[in-house]
Structures are given as C-alpha cells and as structure tokens.
Amino acid sequence: MKRIILIAVCSCAALLCAAQEIExxxxxxxxxxxxxxxxxxxxxxxxxxxxxxxxEIAKVPVIFGEKDIIKSLQLLPGVKSEGExxxxxxxxxxxxxxxxxxxxxxxxxxxxxAMGVFSAFNDDALSEVTLYKGQxxxxxxxxxxxxxxxxxxxxxMYRWHFGGSIGLLSARLGVExxxxxxxxxxxxxxxxxxxxxxxxxxxxxxGNKLYFYDFNARVDWKATAKDNFxxxxxxxxxxxxxxxxxxxxxxxxxxxxRWLHREKNVYFNSSVVWSSFENKxxxxxxxxxxxxxxxxxxxxxxxxxxxxxxxxxxxxxxxITHTRLNSAEWDISGTHLMDLCKGxxxxxxxxxxxxxxxxxxxxxGFRLGMFMPLDGRHHIYFSPEPRVGAKxxxxxxxxxxxxYCRSSQNVHALRNANMALPFDxxxxxxxxxxxxxxxxxxxxxxxxxxxxxxxxxxxxYYKGVQNVYDYLDGETFISDIxxxxxxxxxxxxxxxxxxxxxxxxxxxxxxxxxxxxxxxxRIEEINGGRWYRSNNDQxxxxxxxxxxSLRSGWNFSAAFTYISGRxxxxxSAKYMLDGNIRYYNSERNGYRxxxxxxxxxxxxxxKHKGRMTRxxxxxxxxxxxxxxxxxxxFRDDEKNPSGxxxxxxxxxxxxxxxxxxxxx
Amino acid sequence: MKKTFLIPxxxxxxxxxxxxxxxxxxxxxxxxxxxEASVTQEGARARISRTVNMTAALDxxxxxxxxxxxxxxxxxxxxxxxxGEDGVFTAPVEGVSGVSYTLTVRTAGKVHTSTSTMPEITQxxxxxxxxxxxxxxxxxxxxxxxxxxxxxxxxxxxxYRMFKGEKVQSWGISDNRFITxxxxxxxxMPCSLKIEGVDDLGEEADDIVLRPGDEVTxxxxxxxxxxxxxxxxDQMTSRSRANTLPDFTEGALGxxxxxxxxxxxxxxxxxxxxxxxxx
Numbered sequence: 001m002k003r004i005i006l007i008a009v010c011s012c013a014a015l016l017c018a019a020q021e022i023e024x025x026x027x028x029x030x031x032x033x034x035x036x037x038x039x040x041x042x043x044x045x046x047x048x049x050x051x052x053x054x055x056e057i058a059k060v061p062v063i064f065g066e067k068d069i070i071k072s073l074q075l076l077p078g079v080k081s082e083g084e085x086x087x088x089x090x091x092x093x094x095x096x097x098x099x100x101x102x103x104x105x106x107x108x109x110x111x112x113x114a115m116g117v118f119s120a121f122n123d124d125a126l127s128e129v130t131l132y133k134g135q136x137x138x139x140x141x142x143x144x145x146x147x148x149x150x151x152x153x154x155x156x157m158y159r160w161h162f163g164g165s166i167g168l169l170s171a172r173l174g175v176e177x178x179x180x181x182x183x184x185x186x187x188x189x190x191x192x193x194x195x196x197x198x199x200x201x202x203x204x205x206x207g208n209k210l211y212f213y214d215f216n217a218r219v220d221w222k223a224t225a226k227d228n229f230x231x232x233x234x235x236x237x238x239x240x241x242x243x244x245x246x247x248x249x250x251x252x253x254x255x256x257x258r259w260l261h262r263e264k265n266v267y268f269n270s271s272v273v274w275s276s277f278e279n280k281x282x283x284x285x286x287x288x289x290x291x292x293x294x295x296x297x298x299x300x301x302x303x304x305x306x307x308x309x310x311x312x313x314x315x316x317x318x319x320i321t322h323t324r325l326n327s328a329e330w331d332i333s334g335t336h337l338m339d340l341c342k343g344x345x346x347x348x349x350x351x352x353x354x355x356x357x358x359x360x361x362x363x364x365g366f367r368l369g370m371f372m373p374l375d376g377r378h379h380i381y382f383s384p385e386p387r388v389g390a391k392x393x394x395x396x397x398x399x400x401x402x403x404y405c406r407s408s409q410n411v412h413a414l415r416n417a418n419m420a421l422p423f424d425x426x427x428x429x430x431x432x433x434x435x436x437x438x439x440x441x442x443x444x445x446x447x448x449x450x451x452x453x454x455x456x457x458x459x460x461y462y463k464g465v466q467n468v469y470d471y472l473d474g475e476t477f478i479s480d481i482x483x484x485x486x487x488x489x490x491x492x493x494x495x496x497x498x499x500x501x502x503x504x505x506x507x508x509x510x511x512x513x514x515x516x517x518x519x520x521x522r523i524e525e526i527n528g529g530r531w532y533r534s535n536n537d538q539x540x541x542x543x544x545x546x547x548x549s550l551r552s553g554w555n556f557s558a559a560f561t562y563i564s565g566r567x568x569x570x571x572s573a574k575y576m577l578d579g580n581i582r583y584y585n586s587e588r589n590g591y592r593x594x595x596x597x598x599x600x601x602x603x604x605x606x607k608h609k610g611r612m613t614r615x616x617x618x619x620x621x622x623x624x625x626x627x628x629x630x631x632x633x634f635r636d637d638e639k640n641p642s643g644x645x646x647x648x649x650x651x652x653x654x655x656x657x658x659x660x661x662x663x664x
Numbered sequence: 665m666k667k668t669f670l671i672p673x674x675x676x677x678x679x680x681x682x683x684x685x686x687x688x689x690x691x692x693x694x695x696x697x698x699x700e701a702s703v704t705q706e707g708a709r710a711r712i713s714r715t716v717n718m719t720a721a722l723d724x725x726x727x728x729x730x731x732x733x734x735x736x737x738x739x740x741x742x743x744x745x746x747x748g749e750d751g752v753f754t755a756p757v758e759g760v761s762g763v764s765y766t767l768t769v770r771t772a773g774k775v776h777t778s779t780s781t782m783p784e785i786t787q788x789x790x791x792x793x794x795x796x797x798x799x800x801x802x803x804x805x806x807x808x809x810x811x812x813x814x815x816x817x818x819x820x821x822x823x824y825r826m827f828k829g830e831k832v833q834s835w836g837i838s839d840n841r842f843i844t845x846x847x848x849x850x851x852x853m854p855c856s857l858k859i860e861g862v863d864d865l866g867e868e869a870d871d872i873v874l875r876p877g878d879e880v881t882x883x884x885x886x887x888x889x890x891x892x893x894x895x896x897x898d899q900m901t902s903r904s905r906a907n908t909l910p911d912f913t914e915g916a917l918g919x920x921x922x923x924x925x926x927x928x929x930x931x932x933x934x935x936x937x938x939x940x941x942x943x
Contacts, residue, residue, distance in 0.1 A: 471906075472906075526906075569906075570688050570690070571690075571718055572690065572691050572692070572693045572717070572718065573693050573695070573696065573715035573716060573717055573718065574715065574716060574718060574722055575696075575698045575713060575714070575715045575716070575722070575917060575918075576698075576713060576722060576726075577698065577700050577898075577917075577918055578700060578825070578832055578835065579827070579830065579831055579832035580832055580835075581722060582898070582908070582917075584693075584696065584715055584907060584917060585906070585907050586691065586693045588906075590691070591688055594686060627682050627684065629686075632686065645685050646685065646686050646687065646688055647683050647684070647685055647686070648683065648684055648685075648686045649682075649683050650682050650683070650684075653682065
C-alpha cells in the first residue's frame, strides 16, 4: 500500500510539474531592482541591507504581466533562487525556510504560487521592501538566514485610481482612493490565474483544478495629526486538483491592525497580527482517502518605540506570540492522527543607532527571546541575541561597514526536496528540537563616483548555525507522524564574498553582481558525521542587468544569470538486491549538477493619455534556449553496459511572453 | 474557434521541459559486502555479493561463496549455512513465529550480524488480478488482502513482490495503519499498464507491461518492524539522497529478514478475465 501511496504522490508531483510547465512564469524582466539611491546605499549603517524601490520595478518589462519582487531579489549579490524559475530565494548559504518573510508584520510561509513559479505577492499591492541579509535590526527575529520586510500599499487619500493588467496566464485588478478625503482611504488589489480556463476546452481534463489567487486589502485612517490607524488583510490560495483523484493546496492568510502614534520625537508603532499558513495534500485512491494537513498559526501583539534624541535613534520594544503548529494531521480512511505543537514566545529588544561623529556611526542592539513549548514539559529556551554594527566614512564617497548579528528561529521546516513544496513538514522548538541559532559576522567596503553615476561594493561574511535539522537517512515527509523521531540536528556554516557594480544614471543603467559562496553542514549519522556541502552550496553566481530607456516611451532590458551547479549526492557504487539494482552513496552531496545560466531580454512601451497610462510589455526568457537542470535522477538502463544512467530534467526552455496593463 | 485558446498553451509546452542524459566522473570506492538473507517457514537462505563501481557491469551473477554463515534463534535453534552451486547459501531451519533469529556472516575479514523476529501469520482473505483506472490510465494490479489488527493494539508490517521469470516486476510494503473498510490490509502490486497492441511493444516495455500468457509469481509476507523500516528507506533512497538504513554491523549492505510467508501463487496473466475491483 505504501508503494501505491508513493506512486500516487509521485504522480501528483509529476502532474504538478506539468502544471508548472503550463504556467511557465519566469524570471526575466522582473529583473530590475533599483534600490535606493547610491548615496542612500552608502549612508546605510547596517551591512547587508537591500532596500527595493517598487516604482522602479514597474518601469521594466515583465513576463505574463507578473512583476515579481521575490524574483527581483534573486538578482542581488548573495541572493539566489532555490531553483530555476522559482520564487523561493536563498540568502548567504541559508535555505528559503530560514528566511522570515513579513508582510505588514505577518509571517508568510511558502510564499509562492503554483509550486513556486509565481511569487505570492502582487507587486501592485506593495510599497516598501527591505531585505536584511546580513545584520538584522533588533526589532526583527525568528529567522536564521534573512528577513524580508514588506509593507503593503496605502490607498491614495486624495484621488481614486483604477488599474489592471492581463498576461498570458493571469490577470490583476486594483482600486484605491479616499473614502473620506484626507482621512480615510482604501486599497483593494486582486490577482487570479486562469490556467484552468484552458482546461475546460479539453474533455479529458475538464473538471480538474489549476488556479491561484491572491487578495490584498488595506484601510488607512488618519485619526489625528498624531495618530494613524491601518488594517491590512492578505490572502493567497493555490488550488491544484485532479478530478476524483487528488487535491494539493496551500494558502496564507493574515490580518494586521496597526496604530502609529507620534509624540514629539517619539514614535509608537503598536500592532496586533494574526497569520495562518495551511497545506493540505489529499488523495483518493483504491477506495481510500488520505489527507496530510498541516498548518502554522501565529497570534502576535507587538510594540516598537522609536526615540529621536540628538545623534541617537533608539528603538525599544517587545512582542508576545502564540504559535499553533500542526506538522501532519493525517486522515486515513477515517483514522485521525494528529501532531499538534503549541508554543509561547516573548521578545524584548533595544537598539541605539548613534552617529558618533560625522565619519562614524554605530548600531548597538540586544534582543532577548524566550520560547516555551506548550507541551507540558516546562522547557524554556532563552535566546540572548546581541547585534552590533559600525560604519566609518572615508571622505564623502567611501564607507567601511561591519558587524555581528545573532538570531534564532523556532519554526523548523523539513524537506526532502530542494525547494518549498506543499509536502513540507514543520516542527516547533520543543524539549527535543532546539532553537536554530545563527551567528554572522560581515565586513564591507563601498565607494561611489562623486556624481553618483556609478557605485561599487564589496562585502564578505561568515555565518555559523547551530541546531540545523534534517531528516535521518531513509525518512521522509510520509514517514511517522511523530516528526521528532525522524530528524537529527547538527551544525551549518557559510562564508563568501559579494561584489557589485552599479550604473545609476543616464539612459543606460544596470548592475553587475558576483557572489563567491560556500555552505556546509555537519550532522551526526549523516555522511559519517563529517562536514559535507549543503544542498544549496553553489560556488559562483553572476548577475548582469542592463536597461536602456528612450524618450519615446520604449524601455529595453536584458538580464544574464549564471549559477554554479547545486550540490548533489551521486552514487559511487551499485549492487543487486532482491533482483533489482540498488545504489550506494559514499558521500553526501559530493557532486554537482551542471550550472544554470540564461539570458533574458525585454521591451516595454508606455503611453500616457490624460490620466490613463497603458503599458505593453514583451519579453523572452532564456533567449538561447539553454535547458538548465531542475532535477537529476538515476535510472536503470539495460542498454548501457553499466546498467544505469543519469538523467537531467529541465523545466524551462525559451519562453516568449506579452502582457498589457492599464491604469487611470 | 474556442480551441485557438489552446494554441499558446500548446506552443508553450513545445518550448519547455526536457530530459537528457548527463555524465558524471564517478568516484571509485572499495567494494562493500552485500548480504541478502531470510528465514521463513520454508527454510533459510542467503546470498553474498560485493558492490561494483558505477561504470562496471552488474548482472546479478557475481555471488560469492567465500563466507561462513550461521543462524541462531531465541528458541535455541542453531544452524550453519552451506553454499550451493548457484551461489545460494541454505540452512535447514524452518522459521517459527515469535522467534528472534540472529544471522552471523564472516567474510572478507569482517563479521556482520543482524537480528530479525518472525511475525505471526495472518489470514489472507483475497488475492488476485484486478484492473484499476488511475488518471484515465488502465492499470493491472495484483492485490493481496490480509486480516488486520487494530493499529493501536498491534503493529503489523507486510512485504510483497511479483516475479516475472527471475526478475522482480513489482514490490512494496504496507502496514496496518492503512486499513480498508473491510478491516483488511491491502497490498497492491501495480504490474502492468493496460496498453492496446501490447504484443507489438519491444522488450524495453517489459518493465511496464505484462503480455497475455506471461507467467508471474506473487509472494506476500508478514515482516517485522525493522525489516519494514529498511525496505521503506530502500524505497526512498532515490528521492531523499540517502542510503538505506544499515541493517548489518560492520558496514555490510543488504538486510536479513525473518518473515512469515502468507501467500504465494504462480499465475498466468490473462487480461480477458480480469475485472474492476469494488473498493
């Protein structure tokens, strides 16, 4: 029976991959990240901070009408995709599960649509995006790799706007405006794919489900000159189903209520947040109904106070969070098995950004976390997290930055695959599973040409991670309910150098980024207890992005990406057992897949007429049609004298696309 | 007219997705001993082989007889294996349910041991070929159903396989967490796709089809938890990038299982007399 379940699950995965192929979102032109100005980049106190300008992204061509902030991040130094064309991102040797993605303070897990081909965020609904890949401000915690802090778009307090776009596979609509002028505004944005519309034309596939949608709503109220209130709602949902056989779905829902209050030089930011992530693969087969449902729900109350006092900018705050996590709730023909974990968490922090002198700034922060698994065992984990950063300016146009940051994570994702999937299981810190703790040190240098036309940066980092968990040999998401029996903890380390050069002004703009990185893991009982390359250890990453604007409204862009192959476990020997060939791996991740590289080009034409703006966007992903590795498998091959062969599966070849958007 | 909407989808499908063979510079490693051994009500047998490097041929005939093998049971049983001309070691021990057996193999200067307990025999309530429709594809299966104990009372584990000639056509494992509405554990062996014109298919299709008149042998066993865990890890190795769980000491690969034969049948595949099953 297990074999049947596995066949079914593999069938689902294969069909979902086929679905991905149909959707074929890609990465091209979401390319443009023009963070803040070069001067602002130079002025940043903390190292490893990337601020993304959403408006800039809107100027570049897009594929399928899908501007994608997450894929744009992947073109930054130190950030890469967890798989070609996928929206999951990895930062400085971490996995995507070690990133904390916050949407208005609410945690979003598995932030992708259609198995990660599209990101879960509608860029029209976003206003500010900041990625902390090195030092993390003390107000943030819960991630051992990076924090992506996203703020949603506030509705216009003075004028109504309507807009929408349509691509080959999805469309989006947005409306915003004042309910009470200069007092109360609203923003509503929605996006839905319509791949399922194609299915109804096929008798064979009619009745199957293949769609996603997301919805953003935000209401802002300027109560007084000193008080602003807002409520934001976010929902993203993926539904993939094969009639009378299986459904795979996952969704994120969050609600944030926020009160901003200003009292002279003191700013109060109070919020309450509720967020929920659910995944729910289910299969009906051979008269049996199998469900593996999981969820993570956070309820958080948070207060952050910012005080401006001369050369000091001081942040103090605290938060409490209640988490309910269900790593697997199996319903097998009426037999209900559940693995529910609960935890209570409290954090307090204080940080001082101090401009010591015109040429020197420091940031000294401390975050104290307390996590208590609510499992009756009365364990309490305290996580003292010092965070220190310093910046020294050499003249007006050069800076040296460095710092140290400790952060911890209490929600642990466990994966058998390289990428986020609905089959991922999660576990919470408990008496058995300890908090994942990372320590990162970084040092960087940046220089800007006096007129700001070019700037260059160089940054190195070293990161050590304690309590990294992975499945034991031979265990998977479908193994036991009690996940603590299936996993083993160990250590990780990552180090590397990031180099970037940016052209900021003129008709021709863009950047070049190179990352040299190493990532290793050591877990007892795996690889003989020796250090081994992490699955996402990819030595070289080169991103070249170029844009050219004409006054006629035409914009042209091109992006080239090269990433070394992923680490891969390849058999070193084989043997016969029970009449079949079996493989033996002498070392974990001892080989690499072939590298990934592709060139993407795009062109867009923007025309303004009165209040109306329309944009046509054309693009070609993977111009020279290079088939990049998505997976490598080994199969028996009786024609081959050795009896086996290695097969590379690729998802994306050359993909042309067009989209149209209108806003007024 | 409506079908013109499908053109972009069809075009896209042509442009994406592909598979190709790639080549690795495989590292060579010292050969490991591989042991596959079992004891059932019918006797005890074992085979010893060595791993070969990835580029070497592996035809299943490289069994070794340079080993001393003994079996001891918790009921006081003790026996030495003797090697036959076909490379198979046998011992005159008839397995008994509830007895724990320890296999000891001395070969290549090492001593490898493994212990397994023979489970109770359960009653088989149904066995035979059926046809199922999965995602619009007809699939022939051979199903074995056996009585199940409630999972919270007693754990039960099962192993099943189908041979076509000497080759294993299909195998799998099950346990009594997966109980049918009839209170049985279902072991389903997918053994052939239903394909028109199956006689015209070449030998390369042998892995996915049975042809009318093919003779197959089906076996179902009750196994212990340790063997189930080993076989489950064996199923997962290709997906989880991991080796199978170690079953023998001193680094030998393979496994030893004391297992209770529940069902064995040799049948001729006759698709005209196979019907859908009421699940």
